[in-house]
Amino acid sequence: MKKNTAQTKTPIIEPINPAPISPNPEAPKSFMSQKTLVLIGILSLITIVLLILAFQIGVPQNKPAEKKVPVLQTVLNIPKPVASSSAYITSIMLTTERKKVTAVDLELTYDPKVLSKVDIKPGTFFSAPTILSKKIDKVKGRISYILGIGLGQKPVNGNGTVAILSFTPLTKSGITTLTFLPTSKATSADQVPSILTAAHGIQFSFGPTPTP
Numbered sequence: 001m002k003k004n005t006a007q008t009k010t011p012i013i014e015p016i017n018p019a020p021i022s023p024n025p026e027a028p029k030s031f032m033s034q035k036t037l038v039l040i041g042i043l044s045l046i047t048i049v050l051l052i053l054a055f056q057i058g059v060p061q062n063k064p065a066e067k068k069v070p071v072l073q074t075v076l077n078i079p080k081p082v083a084s085s086s087a088y089i090t091s092i093m094l095t096t097e098r099k100k101v102t103a104v105d106l107e108l109t110y111d112p113k114v115l116s117k118v119d120i121k122p123g124t125f126f127s128a129p130t131i132l133s134k135k136i137d138k139v140k141g142r143i144s145y146i147l148g149i150g151l152g153q154k155p156v157n158g159n160g161t162v163a164i165l166s167f168t169p170l171t172k173s174g175i176t177t178l179t180f181l182p183t184s185k186a187t188s189a190d191q192v193p194s195i196l197t198a199a200h201g202i203q204f205s206f207g208p209t210p211t212p
Contacts, residue, residue, distance in 0.1 A: 072097045076199040087166045094162040100155030103148030107181040112141035114176040117168040120145045123161030173207025
């Protein structure tokens, strides 16, 4: 009987390497997708809010029209002087709307180097006026004339000549001005401060010089 001389070969067992486990690619994609959707939603909301604000600012609001209360005017003005045989004469006009006047304080300036023999007298605005003050400074060229209603008379409103101003030019021709000072006033029985709203002086020419 033959001996089995063949050596029994020990089988070589190779280690089995487990297949590499790849991470789930769907997980990060899903997370990133959710963040993107949230960011897009926030940006969309901000855009909508900004559009609404821009529309509201751009559209004019219909506000009720404000009622303008008309201001009652009381105005002094001087027409162009007219030459007479011996002097120039002009009126000092007073126009007052519904406010009734009790007294007027006329404060004017003129050029004493151009005008001389300056005088002022009451006009017809007050029917029987009381002269409260009359001062003419021939050096400084200033007139201060205060007059008002007489005793027992009623306040007056309307349009009329409150005073008459006369003067003689020192030169044959020229241009000069008569200017109201801010201290000019018109008073009313029912209002303590002055009701005078404007006082317009005049620049005028005399002699052969044409009016500019």
